[in-house]
Amino acid sequence: MYLISPHKKQYKANLHSHTVISDGKKTPEELKAMYKANGYSILSITDHEVPGNHSYLNDEDFLTITGYEAYIRPGGASKYDRYGKEVHLNLFARDPENVAIVCYNSNFCKYITEEQKEKLIKVGSQKTRDLTTEYVNEFVRTAKENGYLVAYNHPWWSMEEEAAILSYEGFFSVEMCNYSSYLLGHLEYNGALYDKMLLAGKRIFCHSADDNHNTEPENSLAFDSFGGFTMIMPESFTYDGVISAMETGEMYSSMGPLLYEVSMEGNKIHIECSEVERIMVFTGSKAPKRKFAPIGETITSADFEIDDRAKFVRVSVVDEYGRAADTRGFFRDELEF
Secondary structure, eight states, X not given: OEEEOTTSOOEEEEXXXXXXXXXXXXXXXXXXXXXXXXXXXXXXXXXXTOOBOOGGGOBTTBEEOOEEEEEEOGGGOOSOOTTOOOEEEEEEESSTTOXXXXXXXXXXXXXXXXXXXXXXXXXXXXXXXXXXXXXHHHHHHHHHHTTEEEEEOOHHHHTOXXXXXXXXXXXXXEEEEEHHHHHHXXXXXXXXXXXXXXXXXXXXXXXXXXXXXXXXXXXXXXXXXXXXXXXXXXXXXXXXXXXXXXXXXXXEEESXXXXXXXXXXXXXXXXXXXXXXXXXXXXXXXXXXXXXXXXXXXXXXXXXXXXXXXXXXXXXXXXXXXXXXXXXXEEGGGSOO
């Protein structure tokens, strides 16, 4: 049974990016050129509160996913508070032509003109946004009812308590690494939080993304492109194929390493990957299965037995730079042991 199949082609994707349409510094055309030149096949331009269909950038080797980033702050405030909690969500459209804005609020659409606001296709309630469990869940439900997959963005940056995050429903995936936020404090790698979500029974996937704004030059350590990505394994390299793969978890998160195969036979798991220093399998226990390379060397495969008390199975590999690649969590009812 393949969890990551060696027979499926993997396409490199950045599922969170910003352009001059909101607060990024590159045009959509410049972003495509940058990412395609660096081996990416898929890009979602998710400008703040500006749904966008960028299919005019598509070619036979490159695909854009229609979407945008929405945000929710306490008491309906749209102003940024450095010390305040907030929720940011990426919405990915199942239909590339879908550019409806969910639960429209004029104050949050600060990057477009009043004339552009009037032309937006608005769906769902337009009551004041508020950072409560009830409102966030209502927003997510509305987005899903109107043809979007909804991802939870940069939980560390958002400063929310774990209990609040666990109270939300309906996300298809959470950002394991948001690279822009990772550069801020080296903390936006969310493996521990993701495992707690799995232990709470959340059927949620994980992915990584840049959240690039490109305010710094490419030769700067603060350059925020090409640091977090998602490898997607669709049945066909089409819009529907990619969205279906995302929705069914045919993808994995990475900051660098690649996973070539993860397979199970009974309770035995086999992993093949690019050169790394350690390979781990998380199962919801205090002690993950693990294999370490000798100091100064690397490993590219590992085999483990999964015990009968495993709550889930999740593979994580880490290279010499501390960069991780992570599968989603697979629950026991998905596995054959």
